[in-house]
Amino acid sequence: MMQLALDKWKESIGYQSGLLAAICGLAALILVLVELWTRPLINQRIEEDQNALLDEVLAGATYANKVFAKSEAIDIQQRHYEIFTVKNGQGGTTHFVVRGTEEGFSGTISFLVGVDTEGVITGVRIISHSETPGLGDKIELAKSPWVTEFNQHSLANTPLWGVKKDGGTFDQFTGATITPRAVVNGVHTAMQALAKNMEEQPHDAN
Known part of the structure; x- marks a missing residue:
């Protein structure tokens, strides 16, 4: 009886560990996907802000290059x-x-x-x-x-x-x-x- 209870306990621990690992993996995947999705938006915003400041530090002078x-x-x-x-x-x-x-x-x-x-x-x-x-x-x-x-x-x-x-x-x-x-x-x-x-x-x- 004691051995059966011990086996069930081990199975329970293994299940919980596996479930935790799966949840952690899913969370990591979501973070990666969110980062990949938001990176272009963030870069675009940085570029827009920087270009706005560029016009100011050039005192409105025109330019033809990036x-x-x-x-x-x-x-x-x-x-x-x-x-x-x-x-x-x-x-x-x-x-x-x-x-x-x-x-x-x-x-x-x-x-x-x-x-x-x-x-x-x-x-x-x-x-x-x-x-x-x-x-x-x-x-x-x-x-x-x-x-x-x-x-x-x-x-x-x-x-x-x-x-x-x-x-x-x-x-x-x-x-x-x-x-x-x-x-x-x-x-x-x-x-x-x-x-x-x-x-x-x-x-x-x-």
């Missing part, structure tokens, strides 16, 4: 940047866009910098961040025009890249200096990365 389809990677000061070339209908280079990141007060700040062929900034926009609402989030154009202070600046005409509290050119926010300081440092380094890339791989412009 700017984000091809990039050149460059590392400088232990930071990684991606440089994209903007072309006109004749295939000439009109602008460059630099995508980079910098550590802010609450996490990573991702941004785009638009630059013309003379090395002058046409626009800077924040792609994503996790800075403090009401303080650090003023780096967003929707919250403050602060980010437009970069317009028309270049390595040549701006010797003091920093916030005014540090003796630099750019304003900081009341009660929040770390975030604007991070963005200024990030944009400055992005400009240096572009200059380095231009020296190593000169681009033709019409």
Whole structure:
């Protein structure tokens, strides 16, 4: 009798284990299918958002190529940047866009910098961040025009890249200096990365 009960118990455990494994496998399959289904939608949304910011950092300048389809990677000061070339209908280079990141007060700040062929900034926009609402989030154009202070600046005409509290050119926010300081440092380094890339791989412009 005891042996029979033991056998039934083993069968029950095996059944339960098999059922659990089947459920886990089904759940994993569903997650994979959902990820495969949503990935194109997410990528499309990212592309749409990025293209909207592209128009802003180029100050409305037209372009004929898929700017984000091809990039050149460059590392400088232990930071990684991606440089994209903007072309006109004749295939000439009109602008460059630099995508980079910098550590802010609450996490990573991702941004785009638009630059013309003379090395002058046409626009800077924040792609994503996790800075403090009401303080650090003023780096967003929707919250403050602060980010437009970069317009028309270049390595040549701006010797003091920093916030005014540090003796630099750019304003900081009341009660929040770390975030604007991070963005200024990030944009400055992005400009240096572009200059380095231009020296190593000169681009033709019409």
